[in-house]
Amino acid sequence: MxxxxxxxxxxxxxxxxxxxxxxxxxxxxxxxxxxxxxxxxxxxxxxxxxxxxxxxxxxxxxVGRPSPMYFAERLTEKFGGAKIYLKRDELNHTGAHxxxxxxxxxxxxxxxxxxxxxxxxxxxxxxxxxxxxxxxxxxxxxxxxxxxxxxxxxxxxxxxxxxxxxxxxxxxxxxxxxxxxxxxxxxxxxxxxxxxxxxxxxxxxxxxxxxxRDFQAIIGKEAKEQMQAAEGRLPDTIIAAIGGGSNAMGLFFPFLDDKDVNIIGVEAGGKGVNDRMEHCASLTGGRPGVLHGNRTYLLQDDDGQILEGFSISAGLDYPGIGPEHSWLHEIGRAKYVSITDVEALEAFQLCCELEGIIPALEPSHALAHVMKIAGDLPADHIIVMNMCGRGDKDIFTVARALGWEMGDVL
Ligand SMILES: Cc1ncc(COP(=O)(O)O)c(C=O)c1O
Structure with a gap:
């Protein structure tokens, strides 16, 4: 190590x-x-x-590591603000981190x-x-x-x-x-x-x-080295999607001591963070409890029964979150936000059209948050987002959500 x-x-x-x-x-x-x-x-x-x-x-x-660090030029141009880099972990053997x-x-x-x-x-x-x-x-x-x-x-x-x-x-x-x-x-x-x-x-x-986390930390370690090589410094903001939180912890962990780096985790907001729990945003909409052997933030009712979350993305559909994220949230080292299905679908399409990359629905959530903030940031602000999976597995779900019949997409 x-x-x-x-x-x-x-x-x-x-x-x-x-x-x-x-x-x-x-x-x-x-x-x-x-x-x-x-x-x-x-x-x-x-x-x-x-x-x-x-x-x-x-x-x-x-696996094919190191995965590339890619400057997303057309997405950057589109929003006219921060420089957007994608850490290409979707290029790993089997298509994800x-x-x-x-x-x-x-x-x-x-x-x-x-x-x-x-x-x-x-x-x-x-x-x-x-x-x-x-x-x-x-x-x-x-x-x-x-x-x-x-x-x-x-x-x-x-x-x-x-x-x-x-x-x-x-x-x-x-x-x-x-x-x-x-x-x-x-x-x-x-x-x-x-x-x-x-x-x-x-x-x-x-x-x-x-x-x-330690096995996934190769993502953040490579990202650090790659940003030093590409820009001569660390990024200002790093962003990743969160189901249980492994690709995010993998990116975040090597940056935890770099206090100037903003860390943002993106949870699945489903149909919107509301009382009906039609989302999977455990930190934004849950509270601490015990599930699967650890204490962490969970979606639960008043009696502590675990509630079923909802997201268009199967990988983000987990009512809990890794305990280290709960801790980072409570001490304020990382910020956690949520993105809805509709916003993730928009980001999915934009990434296909502007960068020629079909992302998985999970990182499409992270990308949707990048799209929300990039335009308001200065041109010398650097964002690194973890593109943690490719979208082949999601094309049927996306087709259904967009109202396409697979037989007549042409
Ligand atoms: C491509 C992809 N990204 C993200 C996730 C969410 O997992 P984690 O939060 O552990 O990275 C999954 C889970 O299946 C996934 O397939």
């Missing part, structure tokens, strides 16, 4: 996995030994050069002698990344996916099956990411001997939030 990131490990979480009042380890007795074993393995790997050498080799030759983290967890699983990998997925990108890496290493792969997500992300379901994974549709709740994660946790408790749970975001019990 490079020295600059190693030093940052001292800033959090504490030994109980707490970021301030958030995070921790709220799990059953049965899971505790597994979690402690994973923590010990990860603590060892963090300072093991051979672990990071294997990661860097795979990041370079299998998720594989950065999956590689780390699968290398750990192999070191622990685990042969059966389980994962949850929302948009399907984490499921595809897990199925991909399992195929590469000859590991059994089972992916839990909400039945609603199976339907709206069908291209990714097909990809997972081609890659040899078993996809288990989850029909409880509203059939989305929260429900898939519940079932994956249940599987883990019942198959403790051979199974490794590969979590796709900075959520879950400690050590997952910190571990996933």
């Amino acid at each position: 490079p020295d600059d990131l190693l030093n940052s490990f001292m800033t959090g979480p504490d030994e109980n996995g707490r970021f301030g009042d958030f995070g921790g380890r709220f799990v059953s007795e049965t899971l505790m030994p597994l979690i402690l074993e994973l923590e010990a393995q990860y603590e060892h790997a963090k300072t093991d050069d051979s672990f990071w050498a294997e990661m860097h080799d795979l990041w370079t030759h299998y 998720k594989i950065n983290n999956v590689l780390g967890q699968i290398i750990l699983a192999r070191r622990m002698g685990k042969t059966r990998i389980i994962a949850e997925t929302g948009a399907g990108q984490h499921g595809v990344a897990t199925a991909t890496v399992c195929a590469k290493f000859g590991l059994k792969c089972i992916v839990y996916m909400g039945a609603h997500d199976v339907e709206r992300q069908s291209p990714n379901v097909f990809r997972m099956k081609l890659l040899g994974a078993e996809v288990v549709p989850v029909t409880s709740g509203r059939g989305t990411l929260k429900d898939a994660m519940n079932d994956a946790l249940r599987d883990w408790v019942t198959n403790v001997d051979d199974t490794f749970y590969c979590i796709g975001t900075v959520a879950g019990p400690h050590p997952y939030p910190a571990m996933v």
